[in-house]
Amino acid sequence: MESRRKRSRSQIIKWVCYTLLMLLCTVLQTTPGLFQLGDAKPLWLLPLALAVAVEEDEFAGGIFGAVCGLMWDYTAGRTVGMLAFELLVLCFLLSAVVQLYFKASAANFVLLALGASLLVLSLDWLFFYYMPGYSGAVERYLWFVLPTAVFTIPVCALVFGCVRRIHAEFKIDNGIV
């Protein structure tokens, strides 16, 4: 069984790792032209926030989701707090849903994250493209929203693997066998 100090230190290092991963994902998401196919580019911050919410509890996951959302708001130059609020709610719900109904496996996570990505992308399309009345809304949905969600699938698997590895590396050893 670990001492309380050792446990606290390992947990701090774990959250530092998550924070560094968040910075890396921010850079990968916003770097011009990187992993871009056509108009679509995969999302990185959303899968990361969801993966942390699944591996940690709903409270930590919700707060980390809000931080990731703030980072996304900043880098995208959007109204501050909007994506942060969306990610807070999504991470909380996903964490709760996985605890209650799903096994926290990679396949389940990819499916749930795909649904969450589609939801976020669809809301963005609805509020910032369809409702302002821009033309070609259906084409935009078919050729941008759906491909972006599909391109996010491999990112989900990769990010989930990284987060799971970090979580396992710094798992609290409470002595229960």
Add this chain to the structure above:
Amino acid sequence: MALAVRAFLQPEELPLKDFFDTWKFKILIGIAVFLVGIMAYAGANDRLTAAPQELLSVAVAPFQKAAAMVSSGVSSLWEKYTNIDNIIAENQQLTEENAELRRQMVDYDRIKAENEAYKALANIQSSRPEMSCTSAFVIGRDPLDPFYGFTLDQGSVDGIEVNDTVVSDEGYLLGMVVEVEATSCKVMTILHPNFNAAGVVSRTRDNGIITGNADYAADGACVLTNLNRNTLTQKSDQVITTGLGGVFPADVLVGVVKEVVPEVSGKSSIAVITPGTDPRTVRHAFIITNF
């Protein structure tokens, strides 16, 4: 505070139904209310970011710069292989254009000499020394932005201000600064429907408004609206800014007319413009800070 941090780092195992009665849930609700509050504040003050984000921008900008440099090499290699057919066709077209331009150079030299003489006579300045520019690299793009807005690595500490004009290396209009952080700024491109600049077709002197249009943004084209229904503007005419309104300098190149189409109501025409520099792929720009 220490209790909250400890609880965050060492989560207790609670059944989810009990979670809604805990202080943790109340904190989450508090954060959600706070986020909605700052969102409402930002919206009400017509301001996209808040002070905490300005601090965040200082921390993130170096990472974005480094990644942009790395990706520049990677993506150009990627583009080479994915666009090889286009590059061959473009090369052939450019070779033909080059030959044509060489022929025009002879005329150009003569006209240039004449022009210099006229300028001397009229005492017109050949350049615009009052205009000051700042060099900037594109360090970020929002993957969800349908109008290809981007972030530049120059901010308020470099003298950048909201509404500054952004042009390409070749002097073509790219957009305007809409938001300034300490070390970076956000640019709204000419493809955005909210972008408005007074423009004129240089050959026919037809006035209009340069703006973006969702129909053409995906193809990297913008439009010159409010042209007369019987306009003489035609394909390949140059479009420049007029400087009307004082936001943009006069005579900034925008691009060439691709086609002229009637406006939906039929009362006026729209010239679809192919920008001289594609705002979707630009990696470096100049910000005009004074003119």
